[in-house]
Amino acid sequence: MRLRNMSGNFLLAPIPESSSDYVLHKDIKLAVMGSGNVGKSAMIVRFLTKRFIGDYEPNTGKLYSRIVHVEGDQLSLQIQDTPGCIQVQDDFVQVLDSLSRCVQWAEGFLLVYSITDYSSYQSIRPLYQHIRRLHPNSKTPIIIVGNKGDLLHARQVQTNDGIQLANELGSVFLEISTSENYEDVCDVFQHLCKEVSKLHSLSGEKRRSSLIPRPKSPNMQDLKRRFKQALSSKVKSSPSMG
Numbered sequence: 001m002r003l004r005n006m007s008g009n010f011l012l013a014p015i016p017e018s019s020s021d022y023v024l025h026k027d028i029k030l031a032v033m034g035s036g037n038v039g040k041s042a043m044i045v046r047f048l049t050k051r052f053i054g055d056y057e058p059n060t061g062k063l064y065s066r067i068v069h070v071e072g073d074q075l076s077l078q079i080q081d082t083p084g085c086i087q088v089q090d091d092f093v094q095v096l097d098s099l100s101r102c103v104q105w106a107e108g109f110l111l112v113y114s115i116t117d118y119s120s121y122q123s124i125r126p127l128y129q130h131i132r133r134l135h136p137n138s139k140t141p142i143i144i145v146g147n148k149g150d151l152l153h154a155r156q157v158q159t160n161d162g163i164q165l166a167n168e169l170g171s172v173f174l175e176i177s178t179s180e181n182y183e184d185v186c187d188v189f190q191h192l193c194k195e196v197s198k199l200h201s202l203s204g205e206k207r208r209s210s211l212i213p214r215p216k217s218p219n220m221q222d223l224k225r226r227f228k229q230a231l232s233s234k235v236k237s238s239p240s241m242g
């Protein structure tokens with residue numbers, strides 16, 4: 001199998017240090033992957049802004065960072081949108097370096113195909129296997145998403161194909177329409193966040209939580225006491241004026 005960058009321009013955004021805002025929150029790192037214009041950018045933006053925006057520049061690897069709330073948890077979420085201009089062929093080359101770095105970095109994955117594009121569906125298995133190779137821990141959550149569910153007249157991939165593939169790979173599957181149904185998009189991301197979060201709890205990885213203590217506000221009582229103390233000792237030690 002080969003994953004190839006057709007444009008030769010496959011740059012992923014630099015991965016920043018986690019940003020913490022003086023509160024405890026879990027860092028969740030997700031990657032959204034898929035081959036072709038399957039709607040990855042549209043999905044991410046829909047989840048983060050609720051809006052469906054029709055047209056995007058071809059994506060070369062954008063990283064989105066947001067604080068989101070999922071079931072009472074405050075999550076510091078980073079989502080890596082990976083370029084769709086990858087083609088799955090007989091062996092892996094070029095793309096592997098940057099793609100692998102992204103795969104290694106992420107803790108949860110959305111593998112997206114379009115129901116109107118059979119080749120995007122065919123690329124899911126090799127992508128899935130690539131992830132599993134780099135994350136031998138089979139608990140790493142991967143969700144398979146069949147997007148553009150509203151374009152029924154152009155359907156090339158049957159719902160059953162998606163279900164079958166997901167069953168075979170042992171993955172969760174959902175068919176959605178990013179353009180028509182915000183709730184489904186939200187469910188997909190929230191489910192993935194919860195799964196990653198669960199994994200953190202299971203492995204007790206405290207390093208993933210960022211706790212920066214609030215700066216202490218000065219204790220005025222204490223300051224006044226010290227000030228008085230200092231003042232009285234000064235008065236006591238000062239030479240008599242009389």
Ligand SMILES: Nc1nc2c(ncn2[C@@H]2O[C@H](COP(=O)(O)OP(=O)(O)OP(=O)(O)O)[C@@H](O)[C@H]2O)c(=O)[nH]1
Pocket residue numbers: 034036037038039040041042043053054055056057058059082083084085147148149150151176177178179180
């Ligand atoms: N009808 C319909 N169109 C969609 C849906 N989701 C995305 N699109 C359209 O599909 C096209 C591709 O969407 P993008 O989000 O740019 O796809 P992408 O996977 O990020 O593609 P790359 O930028 O190449 O990585 C755009 O014209 C979107 O408006 C959907 O659910 N229904």
